[in-house]
Amino acid sequence: MSPKLDEFVEGSTSIPKKITQENNTKTNILFHELNRVSNKERVGNKVQVESYQLKSYTDYFILSTVYDAKFNGAGIKLYDTANQRVLYINDPYGHVPYCLSREPIEKLEQYKFPKGTIKRFESINKKDLLASSEVNLTKIYTPTPSEVPKVRDVLGDTWESKIKYHQNWLYDTQLVPGRKYWWDEENYKFIEAKSSTSGMNIPDTALNYLKQYEGLIDVFIDDFTQEIPDMPVVACDIETEYEEGQIPQPSDPKFRIICICLVDNRGKEYALVLNRDEIDRGEKTEIIPSELIIERFTAEEDLIKRAFELLVKYTVVTSFNGDNFDFPYLHERARHLKIRETNPIIWNKRSGDCNFKSALHLDLYRFYHNIAIKTYAFGNKYREENLNAIAEALLGIGKLKISTGISELPEWELINYCLRDAKITLDLLLFDEKTPLNLIFILSRVSRTPIDDLVRTSVSTWVKSLFYFEHRRRGLLIPNPEDLLIKGTQASSEAIIKGKKYKGARVIDPVPGVHFNVAVLDFASLYPSIIGTFNLSYETILCNHEKCKENHVPQTKYWVCQENRGIMSDIIGFIKDVRVRWIKPESKRKSSNQIFNRILERSLKVLINASYGVLGSDRFPLYCLPVADSTTAYGRDAIEKTIQKAQILGIKVLYGDTDSVFLENPSKQEIEEIINWSTAELEVSLEMEKIYRYVVLSERKKNYFGVYPDSSVDVKGLMGKKRNTPMFLQDGFADVLKILSEVHSEEDFDIAKNKVKELVKNIYQKLENGKYTGEDLAITMQLTQPLHAYKVNAQHVKAAKQLENSLQKQYKKTHDGNSSNKSFIKAGQLIKYIKTQTDKHVIPLELYTEDTKIDIKSYRSMIDSIFDQLFGALDIDTTEVATGQINLMDFFG
DNA sequence: GCGGACTGCTTACCT
DNA sequence: ACAGGTAAGCAGTCCGCG
Numbered sequence: 001m002s003p004k005l006d007e008f009v010e011g012s013t014s015i016p017k018k019i020t021q022e023n024n025t026k027t028n029i030l031f032h033e034l035n036r037v038s039n040k041e042r043v044g045n046k047v048q049v050e051s052y053q054l055k056s057y058t059d060y061f062i063l064s065t066v067y068d069a070k071f072n073g074a075g076i077k078l079y080d081t082a083n084q085r086v087l088y089i090n091d092p093y094g095h096v097p098y099c100l101s102r103e104p105i106e107k108l109e110q111y112k113f114p115k116g117t118i119k120r121f122e123s124i125n126k127k128d129l130l131a132s133s134e135v136n137l138t139k140i141y142t143p144t145p146s147e148v149p150k151v152r153d154v155l156g157d158t159w160e161s162k163i164k165y166h167q168n169w170l171y172d173t174q175l176v177p178g179r180k181y182w183w184d185e186e187n188y189k190f191i192e193a194k195s196s197t198s199g200m201n202i203p204d205t206a207l208n209y210l211k212q213y214e215g216l217i218d219v220f221i222d223d224f225t226q227e228i229p230d231m232p233v234v235a236c237d238i239e240t241e242y243e244e245g246q247i248p249q250p251s252d253p254k255f256r257i258i259c260i261c262l263v264d265n266r267g268k269e270y271a272l273v274l275n276r277d278e279i280d281r282g283e284k285t286e287i288i289p290s291e292l293i294i295e296r297f298t299a300e301e302d303l304i305k306r307a308f309e310l311l312v313k314y315t316v317v318t319s320f321n322g323d324n325f326d327f328p329y330l331h332e333r334a335r336h337l338k339i340r341e342t343n344p345i346i347w348n349k350r351s352g353d354c355n356f357k358s359a360l361h362l363d364l365y366r367f368y369h370n371i372a373i374k375t376y377a378f379g380n381k382y383r384e385e386n387l388n389a390i391a392e393a394l395l396g397i398g399k400l401k402i403s404t405g406i407s408e409l410p411e412w413e414l415i416n417y418c419l420r421d422a423k424i425t426l427d428l429l430l431f432d433e434k435t436p437l438n439l440i441f442i443l444s445r446v447s448r449t450p451i452d453d454l455v456r457t458s459v460s461t462w463v464k465s466l467f468y469f470e471h472r473r474r475g476l477l478i479p480n481p482e483d484l485l486i487k488g489t490q491a492s493s494e495a496i497i498k499g500k501k502y503k504g505a506r507v508i509d510p511v512p513g514v515h516f517n518v519a520v521l522d523f524a525s526l527y528p529s530i531i532g533t534f535n536l537s538y539e540t541i542l543c544n545h546e547k548c549k550e551n552h553v554p555q556t557k558y559w560v561c562q563e564n565r566g567i568m569s570d571i572i573g574f575i576k577d578v579r580v581r582w583i584k585p586e587s588k589r590k591s592s593n594q595i596f597n598r599i600l601e602r603s604l605k606v607l608i609n610a611s612y613g614v615l616g617s618d619r620f621p622l623y624c625l626p627v628a629d630s631t632t633a634y635g636r637d638a639i640e641k642t643i644q645k646a647q648i649l650g651i652k653v654l655y656g657d658t659d660s661v662f663l664e665n666p667s668k669q670e671i672e673e674i675i676n677w678s679t680a681e682l683e684v685s686l687e688m689e690k691i692y693r694y695v696v697l698s699e700r701k702k703n704y705f706g707v708y709p710d711s712s713v714d715v716k717g718l719m720g721k722k723r724n725t726p727m728f729l730q731d732g733f734a735d736v737l738k739i740l741s742e743v744h745s746e747e748d749f750d751i752a753k754n755k756v757k758e759l760v761k762n763i764y765q766k767l768e769n770g771k772y773t774g775e776d777l778a779i780t781m782q783l784t785q786p787l788h789a790y791k792v793n794a795q796h797v798k799a800a801k802q803l804e805n806s807l808q809k810q811y812k813k814t815h816d817g818n819s820s821n822k823s824f825i826k827a828g829q830l831i832k833y834i835k836t837q838t839d840k841h842v843i844p845l846e847l848y849t850e851d852t853k854i855d856i857k858s859y860r861s862m863i864d865s866i867f868d869q870l871f872g873a874l875d876i877d878t879t880e881v882a883t884g885q886i887n888l889m890d891f892f893g
Numbered sequence: 894g895c896g897g898a899c900t901g902c903t904t905a906c907c908t
Numbered sequence: 909a910c911a912g913g914t915a916a917g918c919a920g921t922c923c924g925c926g
Contacts, residue, residue, distance in 0.1 A: 371909095371910080372910075458909070458910075459910060460909075460910060463910085495912070495913090496912080496913065496914095497912065497913065497914090498901090500911085500912060500913090501911090501912090502911090502912080503912080503913095504908095504911065504912030504913060505907095505908065505911095505912065505913065506913095507907085507908085507913060507914070522908090526908085527908095527911090609910090610910055610911095611910085612910080612911070613910030613911040613912095614910045614911085615910085615911085616910070616911045616912080617909075617910050617911070619909055619910090620909095620910075628911070631911095632911085632912075657907065657908055657913090657914095658907080658908040658912090658913085659908065660908075700914080700915065701907085701913080701914055701915080702906070702907045702908085702913080702914050702915075703906095703907090703914085703915075716906085716907065717905090717906055717907060717914080717915075718906095719905095719915085719916080721906085722904090722905055722906070722916095723905075723906095724904070724905065781903090781904065781905090782904070782905085784903080784904075785903095790902090790903085791901090791902065791903095791919095792901080792902050792903070792918080792919050792920075793919070793920095794902075794903060794904090794917090794918065794919070795917085795918070795919095796903090796904085797903090865916080865917095
């Protein structure tokens with residue numbers, strides 16, 4: 001029973017007869033012979049076809065799936081560990097696309113479907129959680145995935161018809177991307193491979209908790225314990241020529257590619273450069289490493305071909321913005337130069353994605369741009385999402401500064417520049433023992449999202465995928481978004497912010513002043529814990545059981561089911577408990593797996609923290625308002641009860657936000673008592689988060705700073721920290737904090753205050769005397785919309801408009817009076833401007849000159865407000881001055 | 894015509 | 909295209925002033 005390998009070579013469009021044998025009705029998976037397993041690599045004009053056969057007892061990692069239109073079925077990318085190659089195979093299971101209808105076959109047969117829409121009908125049973133009963137459904141098979149929308153058009157009501165085919169394939173086969181499989185030659189299917197590194201046993205303490213999650217641990221265990229393969233990775237960066245004011249674009253690839261750098265994780269570095277007579281070689285600098293292989297080309301075609309030849313050797317190709325620039329440009333430039341046949345890049349113009357058949361493409365711009373990754377995985381360490389900012393924040397090195405435009409750069413400098421970009425790109429995927437790559441793998445496994453989709457999509461897609469996969473595993477009908485609306489579209493609470501759907505967290509009024517010895521307790525993963533503990537899920541909220549109505553959600557009119565475990569609470573609770581009961585303690589223990597465990601912990605945190613948010617988003621396909629509304633209601637209840645408890649114990653609560661309480665000088669016993677009480681009474685675990693030597697609170701919420709016992713400072717929300725504060729003030733603020741961090745007692749404050757006085761006086765003087773540069777004074781603000789979309793002519797918008805005008809004028813000058821039809825200033829861009837005494841009150845930094853009249857008054861009031869925030873609070877305990885209302889000028893004289 | 898009270902827009906932060 | 913809550917600055921508007 002040996003598979004015929006060449007049955008499906010390129011160009012063949014017929015489907016083998018065996019595929020029609022739709023047997024195995026038990027699992028609804030269709031088997032046929034493995035039709036084609038080949039990995040093509042073309043070198044030069046020769047086409048090499050490497051026939052390949054899946055072997056038994058070989059480790060294959062499933063990387064991703066796609067819909068392969070040529071084959072009309074799923075295409076699967078496997079990583080073959082034995083040969084360190086990516087294999088692209090077509091669906092060996094013979095899965096057929098479908099959607100579901102509630103109508104019986106007889107009824108469906110009366111409908112008129114466009115010709116060729118229906119393959120066949122099949123009657124099946126599934127469990128409908130909303131009806132809490134079995135339902136009879138008809139599975140409507142279609143020839144290709146593109147007929148599914150046509151079925152929907154005719155029937156109106158269909159289920160599971162909006163799931164992407166390549167993802168649906170994974171849910172049906174229950175194969176998990178990122179995980180390791182063996183090929184079972186006898187049965188023509190993948191089987192789970194034994195993990196060589198599953199040495200990580202679950203400690204009994206954790207296991208006791210995880211037992212309650214019926215069988216989930218068996219299903220997910222390999223996600224957490226399996227090793228991640230060591231694959232050949234290459235980072236790629238290209239440089240092109242360009243003209244002033246014209247950014248090279250794939251849609252018009254008129255500029256030459258002058259340099260391509262490739263850096264891999266096996267120590268190889270390539271610089272492919274175009275010989276240009278007009279360009280100086282320049283001086284070879286020391287920065288260029290000796291192991292760098294430099295290849296020079298006279299013809300751009302040869303340079304590109306060589307890049308292709310190198311790229312196809314790798315399993316993972318990584319880039320920074322390769323989806324939107326490097327690879328589409330390379331693709332189109334190759335087409336422009338008529339070298340189509342060796343082009344390994346697959347550019348999906350509609351989605352904007354670039355892929356390789358023989359490799360995974362991971363565009364790090366898209367990954368780091370992901371807000372959940374940015375906040376939960378990297379703790380907001382980088383504030384801007386460009387290569388330089390991210391690399392500087394995470395690696396400590398940024399892009400190279402260059403002396404002139406790319407086009408005019410001496411060759412050595414060009415190589416250095418391009419090489420640096422490729423190097424930091426590689427590092428951004430592999431730093432800290434491959435933290436980002438491992439993060440991608442684990443998230444992909446747990447969320448059941450193909451790896452290349454994972455990098456390009458946001459948490460809502462990941463959580464959706466996880467929920468869908470689990471519905472399918474349990475034989476449950478996946479509800480349509482409309483089905484969930486029966487639970488109510490009107491919130492039970494009223495939001496404090498206008499335009500929001502429901503009420504959120506509770507923020508406690510701070511007690512202004514300086515407080516020594518403050519303990520901060522917080523609830524561990526408050527919202528996920530609530531969802532898990534209180535059984536919140538779309539089918540359990542407002543359930544049909546009369547008895548459950550007693551189990552009401554505090555501060556709302558909702559109740560929650562006590563009979564059945566909710567699917568959402570089960571999954572979210574499970575992952576939360578894996579994290580807090582098992583992985584988190586493990587990641588603090590010294591072991592050979594410690595770094596891996598830390599990454600694992602962070603991956604779970606990303607999923608967990610985002611899971612509540614998606615439930616409250618009306619764009620999420622399993623959006624359920626009462627669930628989100630209840631989650632925050634339980635949250636408010638928890639923090640309010642904790643404050644009451646503290647007060648009963650006689651401990652002063654100084655502040656609290658959402659899931660935290662700041663306690664004034666509590667004893668160890670008191671802390672312990674509150675923590676024990678909360679575990680028992682609230683069923684949500686409260687933890688000791690941190691202790692401040694002292695904390696300075698103002699009358700403002702979400703604004704404070706605390707000093708730890710080791711003198712490090714924790715600043716929250718203060719203006720001095722915000723990025724739209726001019727640099728001279730951010731610096732001044734940092735200096736003041738440094739002085740304050742050295743304060744140990746109330747007496748120290750007097751000394752510190754004198755130092756601070758001097759410092760602030762100095763800032764005033766420097767401002768008056770014009771000692772600050774434009775950079776120092778510039779206010780940086782993000783333009784979140786395109787210029788024309790603004791309703792209000794805000795200052796940063798005014799500045800951006802001035803800059804746009806000036807750039808247009810400049811363009812006109814260099815292009816014979818033709819004005820550019822595109823705008824130079826785009827949404828998302830940061831605008832730097834300076835406050836002036838000109839008619840518009842602002843000027844963009846780019847147009848600032850020595851002669852520009854600064855609006856000193858404005859800047860002075862900025863100094864006032866920034867330091868008022870600090871001293872308003874400081875003065876309360878140290879002097880008897882009233883809260884925060886003193887003007888700094890009066891105060892410092 | 895001008896300033897204060899007010900609302901709404903915008904950004905950046907906190908949890 | 910994950911949530912709501914808070915602070916701050918400014919633009920724009922209305923109102924009262926006779």
